[in-house]
Amino acid sequence: MPDRDAPKSVIRRLPVYVRILDNMIRNDIEIISSRELSEVTGFTAEQIRKDLAYFGAFGTRGTGYNTSVLREKILEIIGLNEQTNIIVVGSGHLGIALARHNIRKNPYVNVVAIFDIDPEIIGGEILGVEIMPLSRLPEVAAEYRVKVAILTVPATHAQNAVEPIIKNGINVIFNLTTAKLEVPEHIHVHNVDLSIELQSLIYYATQEKEEA
Amino acid sequence: MPDRDAPKSVIRRLPVYVRILDNMIRNDIEIISSRELSEVTGFTAEQIRKDLAYFGAFGTRGTGYNTSVLREKILEIIGLNEQTNIIVVGSGHLGIALARHNIRKNPYVNVVAIFDIDPEIIGGEILGVEIMPLSRLPEVAAEYRVKVAILTVPATHAQNAVEPIIKNGINVIFNLTTAKLEVPEHIHVHNVDLSIELQSLIYYATQEKEEA
DNA sequence: CATTGTGAACGGATTCACAGCC
DNA sequence: GGCTGTGAATCCGTTCACAATG
Numbered sequence: 001m002p003d004r005d006a007p008k009s010v011i012r013r014l015p016v017y018v019r020i021l022d023n024m025i026r027n028d029i030e031i032i033s034s035r036e037l038s039e040v041t042g043f044t045a046e047q048i049r050k051d052l053a054y055f056g057a058f059g060t061r062g063t064g065y066n067t068s069v070l071r072e073k074i075l076e077i078i079g080l081n082e083q084t085n086i087i088v089v090g091s092g093h094l095g096i097a098l099a100r101h102n103i104r105k106n107p108y109v110n111v112v113a114i115f116d117i118d119p120e121i122i123g124g125e126i127l128g129v130e131i132m133p134l135s136r137l138p139e140v141a142a143e144y145r146v147k148v149a150i151l152t153v154p155a156t157h158a159q160n161a162v163e164p165i166i167k168n169g170i171n172v173i174f175n176l177t178t179a180k181l182e183v184p185e186h187i188h189v190h191n192v193d194l195s196i197e198l199q200s201l202i203y204y205a206t207q208e209k210e211e212a
Numbered sequence: 213m214p215d216r217d218a219p220k221s222v223i224r225r226l227p228v229y230v231r232i233l234d235n236m237i238r239n240d241i242e243i244i245s246s247r248e249l250s251e252v253t254g255f256t257a258e259q260i261r262k263d264l265a266y267f268g269a270f271g272t273r274g275t276g277y278n279t280s281v282l283r284e285k286i287l288e289i290i291g292l293n294e295q296t297n298i299i300v301v302g303s304g305h306l307g308i309a310l311a312r313h314n315i316r317k318n319p320y321v322n323v324v325a326i327f328d329i330d331p332e333i334i335g336g337e338i339l340g341v342e343i344m345p346l347s348r349l350p351e352v353a354a355e356y357r358v359k360v361a362i363l364t365v366p367a368t369h370a371q372n373a374v375e376p377i378i379k380n381g382i383n384v385i386f387n388l389t390t391a392k393l394e395v396p397e398h399i400h401v402h403n404v405d406l407s408i409e410l411q412s413l414i415y416y417a418t419q420e421k422e423e424a
Numbered sequence: 425c426a427t428t429g430t431g432a433a434c435g436g437a438t439t440c441a442c443a444g445c446c
Numbered sequence: 447g448g449c450t451g452t453g454a455a456t457c458c459g460t461t462c463a464c465a466a467t468g
Contacts, residue, residue, distance in 0.1 A: 015411035061445040079418030093309035147417035172417040188416040199227035204400040205359035205384040206291030273428040
């Protein structure tokens with residue numbers, strides 16, 4: 001059912017809706033309008049309706065959307081309706097932060113293992129999830145049918161770590177490294193470079209200088 | 213000189229060029245063409261030329277760009293030509309990761325302090341930078357004319373932390389929290405929600421299921 | 425003659441405006 | 447009456463094609 005050609009921009013907003021809906025449902029709110037969603041998300045109501053309508057007509061005219069139904073539909077579209085097994089490669093502070101957060105707060109994924117090369121920390125665990133040597137990646141990836149890897153190793157090791165990842169059936173890499181990864185066509189890499197983002201932000205901090 | 217209306221997309225690419233140029237200069241490469249930049253960055257050569265031409269004509273036709281000159285120009289545009297003082301608010305793993313990275317690897321910013329509310333860690337330091345209670349934020353912000361804050365506190369504390377930040381002259385917030393921040397018009401907030409990004413990525417992991 | 429700088433064409437995403445429906 | 451769903455219009459960023467030029 002998921003339409004592979006769905007605009008990336010739409011896909012990126014879907015989990016936002018899920019989060020809101022989770023909250024609404026927790027508070028026993030059963031119906032929500034695109035206008036209300038707009039107020040909470042900051043997206044325009046039209047955009048929200050377009051996003052949702054892209055995959056079908058999930059609302060009722062004159063009323064709004066049923067929170068539970070809409071949530072279920074979106075989960076299905078993204079593929080969050082069943083837990084996704086993921087791994088974290090690189091157990092520095094960033095890797096630990098992401099591992100912890102996803103283990104505790106993200107009900108839609110299941111962190112099955114954390115990988116590192118530092119013998120000091122291998123064998124340890126984070127919230128019950130084992131830290132393993134990279135050599136065990138194939139075994140784990142196969143056993144849990146892992147499809148997503150979060151990559152947080154030092155930039156110099158990034159490309160090395162990519163090889164075992166893609167050789168074992170993982171086709172999505174969330175790359176938090178500053179390295180530009182070389183991967184085959186069919187591997188989906190999502191780069192978030194926090195250093196670059198911070199540096200570009202400085203642009204908006206210099207505003208006063210000019211006005212003065 | 214910086215044009216406040218410059219497209220965000222352009223601004224976000226500028227630091228990428230800086231990084232490449234830093235490398236080139238380290239390797240004594242003095243001239244680079246948009247085509248070469250294209251190969252390293254993955255952006256198209258036309259786009260790179262457009263990005264740069266947006267702020268002026270920095271290249272020489274038939275030859276390319278002088279790496280040092282171009283680097284200097286871009287630093288000036290972004291406002292990286294002099295070090296920017298920043299603070300990190302929230303000393304969890306994510307905050308520590310960002311603090312450490314920027315202290316060691318980012319020559320364009322100067323992390324002047326890290327803030328937290330946990331008495332256990334207040335008084336400690338990260339790579340020589342002190343971890344302080346939030347109560348000292350006004351003092352530090354004033355002394356160092358801090359303009360940028362990286363926000364990595366728990367989502368529930370995010371809005372509380374925003375108040376002291378914006379009350380003390382900081383007008384750019386790099387929000388890594390899942391919270392939607394309420395801020396006055398003139399405050400520039402850049403949200404990066406790693407949970408949402410990860411969840412949206414799952415969409416691309418489910419490809420096989422459909423094809424099978 | 426290679427490479428920049430740029431107007432024009434293109435395309436994708438957002439906004440508008442309203443028809444359709446409960 | 448109110449809110450969804452959607453074609454049309456618009457906006458913005460990227461790509462194209464080429465003129466300008468060292």
